[in-house]
């Protein structure tokens with residue numbers, strides 16, 4: 186079938202494009218329904234203080250339990266949600282839900298922090314700072330307990346967009362983290378100027394088994410850079426004891442990874458936090 190697309194232009198759909206376009210359309214509908222019907226869930230992965238193993242906070246990680254598609258990874262549906270203009274609503278849901286959850290857990294674990302991933306589309310939304318503060322107010326979670334994670338590539342793509350919102354949020358006590366640090370191209374000047382509190386060292390640097398040689402040197406450099414700038418460091422993707430030991434030796438402040446704790450359903454989080462606390466007391 187051919188379709189006119191603007192004056193004088195004829196777009197011919199090949200069969201494969203038709204199938205793709207159809208799936209695209211149904212995915213959009215499915216994501217809208219997911220929001221409406223409550224098909225999203227959050228898992229939580231502890232951020233552990235490496236010096237003594239104490240869980241300092243949790244990162245909220247979204248999952249989509251689709252009745253037709255099964256469990257869909259955020260790696261697959263977040264970019265689509267961004268393209269369809271649905272990410273602001275989904276992101277707001279994740280923020281409100283995780284804030285309420287962590288506010289409840291803080292009755293048992295008073296110092297527990299919350300890390301939430303934020304899309305660039307949320308950051309540039311004119312009411313981003315309002316949206317964040319509203320979610321925290323509804324949940325009864327103090328802003329000082331919250332760290333927003335933005336990826337390095339988002340922050341670098343439009344250095345000025347969102348900067349005002351980030352400064353506003355910072356002045357209201359919310360903390361900011363650069364996720365997947367080391368995979369983008371942050372300039373040192375920009376890092377100094379951004380109101381950032383934390384660098385999350387991308388899993389790619391940690392992943393290669395024993396964390397030696399060049400990887401180790403790069404991670405050491407990032408940790409030193411963070412120390413100079415007065416930022417916390419979190420290592421992502423710690424999968425074995427050797428990596429943990431190496432990172433502790435470098436003075437990396439915090440870590441996350443399957444070796445410490447997998448992303449966990451909310452019902453099981455308090456017992457995981459308690460076990461970790463007892464083990465290290």
Ligand code: C2E
Pocket residue numbers: 230245246247258259260263276279302303304334364365388421422423424441442443444448
């Ligand atoms: P991210 O924020 O960098 O999250 C870390 C990812 O690494 C998570 O994947 C986590 O499950 C995984 N991970 C944790 N420990 C290990 C480990 O030891 N080894 C390995 N191989 N992986 C580990 P996940 O949950 O699939 O999330 C993928 C990405 O989706 C996140 O990367 C984040 O960019 C995005 N995302 C997740 N939830 C949200 C959300 O609520 N909003 C937005 N905008 N993005 C989200």
Ligand code: MG
Pocket residue numbers: 244302334364
């Ligand atoms: Mg993250």
Ligand code: MG
Pocket residue numbers: 364365385387421
């Ligand atoms: Mg990350």
Ligand code: MG
Pocket residue numbers: 364365387388421
């Ligand atoms: Mg990552």
